Amino acid sequence: MSRNSVESLVVGLAACDMLAVARLISWAENRDRRIAEVLRRVYPRTGNAYRVGITGPPGAGKSTLIARLALKLRERDEKVAVVAVDPTSPFTGGALLGDRFRMTDLSEDPGIFVRSMASRGSRGGLAAATEEAMDLLDAAGYRTILVETVGVGQVELDIAQATDSVAVLLVPESGDGIQAMKAGLMEIGDVFVVNKADREGADRLVTEIESVLDLRPYRDGWRPEVLRTVSHKGEGVPELVEALARHRAHLEETGKLAERRRRTLRLRLLGEARQALLERIRRTEGVELEDLLNRVAAREITPHDAARDMVDLLGTRTRDETNGGGAD
Amino acid sequence: MSRNSVESLVVGLAACDMLAVARLISWAENRDRRIAEVLRRVYPRTGNAYRVGITGPPGAGKSTLIARLALKLRERDEKVAVVAVDPTSPFTGGALLGDRFRMTDLSEDPGIFVRSMASRGSRGGLAAATEEAMDLLDAAGYRTILVETVGVGQVELDIAQATDSVAVLLVPESGDGIQAMKAGLMEIGDVFVVNKADREGADRLVTEIESVLDLRPYRDGWRPEVLRTVSHKGEGVPELVEALARHRAHLEETGKLAERRRRTLRLRLLGEARQALLERIRRTEGVELEDLLNRVAAREITPHDAARDMVDLLGTRTRDETNGGGAD
Numbered sequence: 001m002s003r004n005s006v007e008s009l010v011v012g013l014a015a016c017d018m019l020a021v022a023r024l025i026s027w028a029e030n031r032d033r034r035i036a037e038v039l040r041r042v043y044p045r046t047g048n049a050y051r052v053g054i055t056g057p058p059g060a061g062k063s064t065l066i067a068r069l070a071l072k073l074r075e076r077d078e079k080v081a082v083v084a085v086d087p088t089s090p091f092t093g094g095a096l097l098g099d100r101f102r103m104t105d106l107s108e109d110p111g112i113f114v115r116s117m118a119s120r121g122s123r124g125g126l127a128a129a130t131e132e133a134m135d136l137l138d139a140a141g142y143r144t145i146l147v148e149t150v151g152v153g154q155v156e157l158d159i160a161q162a163t164d165s166v167a168v169l170l171v172p173e174s175g176d177g178i179q180a181m182k183a184g185l186m187e188i189g190d191v192f193v194v195n196k197a198d199r200e201g202a203d204r205l206v207t208e209i210e211s212v213l214d215l216r217p218y219r220d221g222w223r224p225e226v227l228r229t230v231s232h233k234g235e236g237v238p239e240l241v242e243a244l245a246r247h248r249a250h251l252e253e254t255g256k257l258a259e260r261r262r263r264t265l266r267l268r269l270l271g272e273a274r275q276a277l278l279e280r281i282r283r284t285e286g287v288e289l290e291d292l293l294n295r296v297a298a299r300e301i302t303p304h305d306a307a308r309d310m311v312d313l314l315g316t317r318t319r320d321e322t323n324g325g326g327a328d
Numbered sequence: 329m330s331r332n333s334v335e336s337l338v339v340g341l342a343a344c345d346m347l348a349v350a351r352l353i354s355w356a357e358n359r360d361r362r363i364a365e366v367l368r369r370v371y372p373r374t375g376n377a378y379r380v381g382i383t384g385p386p387g388a389g390k391s392t393l394i395a396r397l398a399l400k401l402r403e404r405d406e407k408v409a410v411v412a413v414d415p416t417s418p419f420t421g422g423a424l425l426g427d428r429f430r431m432t433d434l435s436e437d438p439g440i441f442v443r444s445m446a447s448r449g450s451r452g453g454l455a456a457a458t459e460e461a462m463d464l465l466d467a468a469g470y471r472t473i474l475v476e477t478v479g480v481g482q483v484e485l486d487i488a489q490a491t492d493s494v495a496v497l498l499v500p501e502s503g504d505g506i507q508a509m510k511a512g513l514m515e516i517g518d519v520f521v522v523n524k525a526d527r528e529g530a531d532r533l534v535t536e537i538e539s540v541l542d543l544r545p546y547r548d549g550w551r552p553e554v555l556r557t558v559s560h561k562g563e564g565v566p567e568l569v570e571a572l573a574r575h576r577a578h579l580e581e582t583g584k585l586a587e588r589r590r591r592t593l594r595l596r597l598l599g600e601a602r603q604a605l606l607e608r609i610r611r612t613e614g615v616e617l618e619d620l621l622n623r624v625a626a627r628e629i630t631p632h633d634a635a636r637d638m639v640d641l642l643g644t645r646t647r648d649e650t651n652g653g654g655a656d
Binding site for chain 2: 274
């Protein structure tokens with residue numbers, strides 16, 4: 001039954017059945033154990049999607065811009081997916097009145113898949129779930145995946161960076177430039193977008209960004225581009241598509257794309273291993289832990305050695321699980 | 329040589345030689361590998377010191393109060409140790425002009441040991457080092473250990489709570505009561521001290537604290553006491569000593585002391601195991617990780633399975649270390 005379910009969903013994913021994709025992303029989100037088997041089946045088909053992170057402070061107009069961007073990319077007749085990790089995003093339910101574009105505008109097009117990710121449990125878990133969602137969408141045949149995160153907090157920045165290109169959105173408002181520098185946004189952008197560029201202060205913000213970029217070493221040999229958009233009118237969106245395409249071409253021509261993806265993978269692997277270990281520690285809070293506690297309380301062993309014993313138990317258990325209990 | 333060093337320092341610790349104690353705390357602070365062996369030797373002699381956490385917002389006058397408290401406790405002719413984890417503390421070098429008491433006032437008395445703890449590396453490491461410092465001081469024969477932390481941030485609150493009694497210091501200043509509730513200070517205090525009680529607003533703050541305490545279930549069956557002090561004049565310090573003694577007597581008579589220490593030990597064990605695992609993950613960033621990365625990049629295995637393999641490698645390595653390489 002569970003086997004069939006995995007089977008039919010994997011088949012559905014390969015056919016880009018939206019319900020199957022949605023169900024599997026929910027498994028990733030809920031840390032369902034079956035997702036490991038699903039990924040084993042579909043992972044060989046990944047690596048074809050171009051992944052773009054879009055981040056910036058709340059209120060910068062990320063969702064509206066992403067909606068416009070998705071529609072523009074669809075003109076090339078390639079399937080586009082949007083993953084919104086931003087809790088303030090209209091995609092994820094945070095209503096912003098006055099926004100022209102909403103999820104419904106996008107969902108009329110069957111070639112655009114929109115999905116929000118919620119944190120069930122730890123934020124480390126959210127990062128893992130988002131990367132798995134990208135893998136699933138990649139395997140389902142989406143050629144561009146746009147990931148929206150709010151540019152506040154390390155986990156959000158990490159998720160935005162687990163992509164091939166990062167667009168940072170800023171608006172010409174009180175001290176946005178300075179905020180961006182504080183939040184570490186200046187370090188991660190490949191393209192900077194000054195949105196709401198019809199407002200006062202847009203020129204100054206562009207100048208500020210340019211002068212900060214002049215002071216920094218370029219990442220992957222790329223000098224970030226700075227663009228202007230008025231997202232609710234669609235102004236500057238074609239130019240953004242072109243800038244992202246130029247960045248992608250640069251990465252591919254210089255061999256930096258593979259390097260960058262390897263860097264991302266390394267962080268992902270360390271993050272996943274860390275998560276797996278923490279989950280096992282939590283599960284160890286059973287008989288063995290009580291036993292160790294008794295021995296430490298009786299001062300038979302030190303807390304340090306007891307911690308080491310706990311790690312040993314985790315090691316043993318890991319191998320037993322892997323080898324079907326036949327280890328040693 | 330290294331062996332001798334451990335040997336002579338352990339002997340020095342048992343004789344309460346201050347230089348030996350200081351050196352060993354530095355080992356704990358620097359996560360020196362030799363500390364494991366030292367603790368193995370001295371851990372059976374711990375459990376005799378009463379550990380008091382003293383915490384509160386910066387500027388509440390913690391250091392001055394602790395200095396007064398240490399001198400008062402010394403009147404009973406028992407050795408007292410002060411461990412300051414607070415980066416704003418005069419003990420740790422953060423100068424507060426106008427303070428009457430400084431480290432020098434205490435260091436004239438050979439029965440008072442003062443030590444600051446600095447974070448070398450992670451804050452999880454700082455918690456472990458502080459607990460080991462308490463063990464070392466306990467084994468050296470100090471009968472009361474006062475641990476000062478600034479009551480901001482989870483690690484600091486956790487360190488303060490890894491004790492037998494917690495005193496929370498507040499001052500009658502703008503919204504201190506509300507800040508305390510936000511910061512989680514109200515949950516952890518066994519004794520609340522309104523310091524600078526000669527200032528305006530002291531009565532209101534006492535009332536605020538009392539009314540919050542009335543709403544909460546008591547921890548360990550103890551209704552926290554609320555006291556007033558003017559620490560730079562020494563007012564209220566004898567009453568604080570008495571209140572701490574009453575709390576201790578309550579814990580001992582009800583059997584709650586053992587329970588509480590076991591609770592602390594459980595958290596410590598989980599924290600130490602977590603640290604040990606993270607350190608091992610970091611060390612795994614060698615050959616095996618590159619190998620796994622290659623296989624994931626080639627899509628031979630999924631990131632999920634690679635993470636599991638990493639955990640397996642950690643398990644293997646752990647057992648090899650423990651069994652001298654003869655496992656399996």
